[in-house]
Amino acid sequence: MAPVVKVYGTAKSWNISRVLVSLEEAGVKYEVVAVDFAAGEHMSPAHLARNPFGQVPVLEDGDFCLWEAIFHHVSSPSLITYTFCLQQQSRAITKYVCRKYKPELLRVGNLEGSAMVDVWLEVEAHQYSPVMEAILMEIRLRPIFGQQVDDRVVEKNIEKLKKVLGVYESRLSSSKYLAGDFISLADLNHVSTMLCLGITTYFLHPQIITPHYDQPHVRAWWDDLRARPVARKMSDLMNTSGP
Amino acid sequence: MAYPRVTSSSARSSSSASATRSRLTKVDVDSTIFRAVSPEVLFFHYPWATRVWCSLLTLRINGDQPPKHPPTQTTEQSLAPIIATSVEHPSHSRTNMSPVKVFGHPMSTNVARVLLCLEEVGAEYELVPVDFLAGEHSSPQHVQRNPFGKIPAFQDGELVLFESRAIAKYILRKYKTADLDLLRESSGIEESSMVDVWTEVEAQQYYPAMSPVVFECIIFPVMRGAATNQTVVDESLDRLRGVLGVYEARLEKSRYLAGDSVSFADLNHFPFTFYFMATPYASLFDEFPKVKAWWEGLMARPAVQRVCKNMPTEF
Numbered sequence: 401m402a403p404v405v406k407v408y409g410t411a412k413s414w415n416i417s418r419v420l421v422s423l424e425e426a427g428v429k430y431e432v433v434a435v436d437f438a439a440g441e442h443m444s445p446a447h448l449a450r451n452p453f454g455q456v457p458v459l460e461d462g463d464f465c466l467w468e469a470i471f472h473h474v475s476s477p478s479l480i481t482y483t484f485c486l487q488q489q490s491r492a493i494t495k496y497v498c499r500k501y502k503p504e505l506l507r508v509g510n511l512e513g514s515a516m517v518d519v520w521l522e523v524e525a526h527q528y529s530p531v532m533e534a535i536l537m538e539i540r541l542r543p544i545f546g547q548q549v550d551d552r553v554v555e556k557n558i559e560k561l562k563k564v565l566g567v568y569e570s571r572l573s574s575s576k577y578l579a580g581d582f583i584s585l586a587d588l589n590h591v592s593t594m595l596c597l598g599i600t601t602y603f604l605h606p607q608i609i610t611p612h613y614d615q616p617h618v619r620a621w622w623d624d625l626r627a628r629p630v631a632r633k634m635s636d637l638m639n640t641s642g643p
Numbered sequence: 644m645a646y647p648r649v650t651s652s653s654a655r656s657s658s659s660a661s662a663t664r665s666r667l668t669k670v671d672v673d674s675t676i677f678r679a680v681s682p683e684v685l686f687f688h689y690p691w692a693t694r695v696w697c698s699l700l701t702l703r704i705n706g707d708q709p710p711k712h713p714p715t716q717t718t719e720q721s722l723a724p725i726i727a728t729s730v731e732h733p734s735h736s737r738t739n740m741s742p743v744k745v746f747g748h749p750m751s752t753n754v755a756r757v758l759l760c761l762e763e764v765g766a767e768y769e770l771v772p773v774d775f776l777a778g779e780h781s782s783p784q785h786v787q788r789n790p791f792g793k794i795p796a797f798q799d800g801e802l803v804l805f806e807s808r809a810i811a812k813y814i815l816r817k818y819k820t821a822d823l824d825l826l827r828e829s830s831g832i833e834e835s836s837m838v839d840v841w842t843e844v845e846a847q848q849y850y851p852a853m854s855p856v857v858f859e860c861i862i863f864p865v866m867r868g869a870a871t872n873q874t875v876v877d878e879s880l881d882r883l884r885g886v887l888g889v890y891e892a893r894l895e896k897s898r899y900l901a902g903d904s905v906s907f908a909d910l911n912h913f914p915f916t917f918y919f920m921a922t923p924y925a926s927l928f929d930e931f932p933k934v935k936a937w938w939e940g941l942m943a944r945p946a947v948q949r950v951c952k953n954m955p956t957e958f
Contacts, residue, residue: 492839499832508828511816512802518809525846526806527791567790 405430405497408447408458414536415490416457417592417634422494424630425588426501432637459493461500491525491589498585505585513580520571520578520586527567531560532593562611565618572617591625595634742767743814746785747794749953752914753807754795758953759910760811762946763825764818808842808911815907825907837901841908844900849890849912852883853919860922865958880924887931894933905944913941913950921956 405428409416416432423430435441447458498505507513534557538549571578578586594612613619625631745761745768747754761768773779773794780792788796789805796803797810799817804810815825827834859876863869893900901908916938919925928935941947 492836492843495839496832496836499835511813514816515802515804515809515813518812519804519806522806522809570790 406433406460407431408433408435408460410434414533414592414595417595417638418490418589419457419459419493419497420637421588421591421630421634422497422505422585423501424633425505425628426497428497428501457490457493459496461496491521494585494589505583505588507579507582507584513582516579517584517586520584521589523567523578524586524589527564528590529593531557531564535561536593558611565611565615568618568621569615572621577621587621587625588630591631591634594622594625595631595638740767740818741800742769744769744771744798745810746771746773746788746796746798748772749950750955751794752918753793755914755917755950755954756807756911757795757797757810757814759913759946759950760814760825760907762949763910763944764814764823766814766818808846811907811910825905825910827901827906834902838906838908841900841906842911845908845911848886849883850915852879852886853915855879856883856922856924857915857918860924861918861958876924880927883927884930887927887934890934890937891931894937899937905941909937909941912938913947914954917951917954921958 405423407416407419407423407430409419409432420430420432435447441447495506499508503509505517507517535554538551538554541547542549568578575581577583612622743761743766745754745757747757747770749755749758749770758768758770773785773796779785780789780794785796786792788798788803791805793805795807795810796805797813798804799813802813804813812826816828819826819829824830825838827838855875856879859871859873859879864871890900897903899905899909920928928938942951
């Protein structure tokens, strides 16, 4: 029986779900093990043995344990800061999953194909996600902690988002998926952040959805991704898992 | 305005033991004040700053004529952008591959990242300036290469790439040999994953902690005449201290970040750390002896030394 991959964290958070999307697409059996931050479980000896920084996600694959060092800035140790710090740390893990279980998602062995995948992985990491996370931080996380949403931050980032999506539109006008005519990890890494739009109180907020839907090729690409079984499964997991 | 492109297609001098940079064509810089560091953020987030910077600088490029001054092995802060091809790596023959092109300025941290990888693998390349003053970064030609209008952009034959880490990885894969695999992709998944992890750590933790110090101490004062915001500096140094503590622990166990020999993960740290060392806070590294030794080891690398020559140390 193949060893089960364990992911420590909660599916609701978009960085954990980024890892889960890659596992689902690669057809790997996995188990999500919740880590109870409220109860301090992340600092328990058992979890620290997995990740010396007491953070998630952590992926255990047989004997191999992979985490990304997360440096929690302890000026405001509220849960909102934890979640914010965690969000960037899943990409090396998703690459590991693909390399091991479904290397075609990275076009391993193909010099040009893998370069195109890398380009759009970087775009997702440095252009798309920072803007989306700034928006989601305001509209998703702050209300949970009873904090005031800063509309100016939201507006500023929506303007940036429109520019980024303009580039995506141009790309997707000549290419079915981001890296080429094949789906890759570059496309999949967007799914978790975009799914988070589906579970916010701003679900139908035109300001957030419209930049994506205004661009016909971006919309078609997103509809295609959303139709994949993995997106439905992630959506279900995110809606049912704990906070 | 068409920007003349210089290639160092001049006859290659026969290599000699001392001619580590014999193939440089030096571009004259006519400027009394050339005090700018230009990490990529300047170019896209502060376009006005870039125009100020460019207006301080007049480049005279001698097309096919010999340079006015002989190329010098300069370690002072001559800020002449250098159109160069790297010296062939002594143990690899790359003459069968045609030169690749990098679009951008060698002082830019992201361009430096790409140049470092090219130098490490001994690839031939051509560095093509992008004239920000003339708005070339927004021109249709450049936007076709880099749709975000940034630098670097890269071309190898028909293939055009952007995003410096993606470009760097392409270079490291293309020029990989049995002895030189800086991504460790032939070494097995656990090793290549470590390279991925520490590459992400640099991008997502190290850089965000370190960069505000460089901006506050160098870039903003130089570009805007702004006073340093000490609160931002202090908070960033605090955060950076935490980051370096983790690095220290890592380097206790492992000679380099991703294992016992250098990899892409280590090289990624070079460009911004180089500028950090020009701030008043370089001594922070003294608190972390393993980190400091690791950094000094990186700086001693011949490829790093070659890239450093085009990056200012005083402002």
